[in-house]
Each structure stands twice: as C-alpha cells, then as structure tokens.
Amino acid sequence: MTEPTMTIREMCDEFDVTPRTLRFYEAKELLFPLREGQKRLYGKRDRVRLKLILRGKRFGFSLEEIRQLLDLYYMDDSQETQLRETYLLAEKHLADMQAQRAELDDAISELKAQMDWGQARLKQLEKKSGVAG
Numbered sequence: 001m002t003e004p005t006m007t008i009r010e011m012c013d014e015f016d017v018t019p020r021t022l023r024f025y026e027a028k029e030l031l032f033p034l035r036e037g038q039k040r041l042y043g044k045r046d047r048v049r050l051k052l053i054l055r056g057k058r059f060g061f062s063l064e065e066i067r068q069l070l071d072l073y074y075m076d077d078s079q080e081t082q083l084r085e086t087y088l089l090a091e092k093h094l095a096d097m098q099a100q101r102a103e104l105d106d107a108i109s110e111l112k113a114q115m116d117w118g119q120a121r122l123k124q125l126e127k128k129s130g131v132a133g
Contacts, residue, residue, distance in 0.1 A: 005034065005041035015050055025053060030067055060093045 008019050022040070025031045030053055033040040042050075049070060056066040069089065072082035 003043045005043050006047065008033075008040045008042070011042050011047070011050065014047075015054060017050075017054070022050075025050070028063055028067070030063065030070065059090065060097065061089065065089060 006014065008022055011017070011022055012019055022031065022033075022042075026033060026040070031042070031046045031049055033042045033046055035041075052070065053063075053066055056069070057063075061069075069082060069086050072085055073079060075081050
C-alpha cells in the first residue's frame with residue numbers, strides 16, 4: 001500500500017502557507033516532495049517536516065538551524081542528538097525572547113508614562129485656556 005500524499009494545494013490549505021513558501025522550502029532542501037511531471041506530492045515525512053519548520057520559525061530559529069536539527073533525525077541514536085541539540089538551541093532562543101520581552105515591557109512602561117504626562121499636560125493647558133477637549 002502506498003503512503004497517502006497531499007498536493008501542494010492541500011498542503012497550503014492544511015498548514016496555511018502559500019505555494020511559494022512550499023517551493024522555497026523545497027529549494028532550500030527542507031522538503032522533498034515526490035514529483036510526477038510538474039505535480040508535487042507531499043508524503044507524511046514532508047508534512048512532519050513542514051510542521052517542525054513552521055514551529056521553528058515561530059520560535060525564531062533560522063532556516064539553517066532548522067535544517068541542521070532536521071538532519072540530526074537520521075543519526076542512529078534514537079534522536080538523542082537531535083533532542084539534545086534542539087533543547088540547547090531552544091534555551092538560547094528562549095533567553096533571547098525573554099530579553100526582547102523585557103525590553104518591550106520597559107518601552108511600553110515608558111510610553112505609558114509619557115502618554116500619562118501628555119494627557120495631564122493637555123488637561124492643564126485646556127483649563128488654562130478654558131477650552132474643553
């Protein structure tokens with residue numbers, strides 16, 4: 001029995017990506033669809049890889065990092081190396097994301113303080129000029 005496959009359109013619908021995205025990942029040798037003439041057919045392996053690629057991108061991993069992690073799957077160690085490397089990389093990205101969040105939280109607080117000052121100042125000016133806003 002042959003493995004069930006999906007067309008490029010089905011993959012796009014399933015994973016909310018564009019055909020261009022799938023072709024790009026194929027060109028970057030991250031996906032390996034079967035080819036029947038011009039038709040691309042994606043098997044289970046490609047579906048799993050795409051899911052991992054999209055998750056990695058969401059977490060801020062580069063395509064090269066994702067490729068390296070996916071390639072580790074084929075080592076003959078029950079994915080121990082892949083899991084270890086993924087964990088180490090995830091720790092780094094988590095630290096980066098937390099630092100970015102701290103910077104963003106600071107910027108939000110500062111902006112709110114400036115807006116509060118601006119609002120208070122506008123009220124002062126309105127009272128002074130007798131204009132209601």
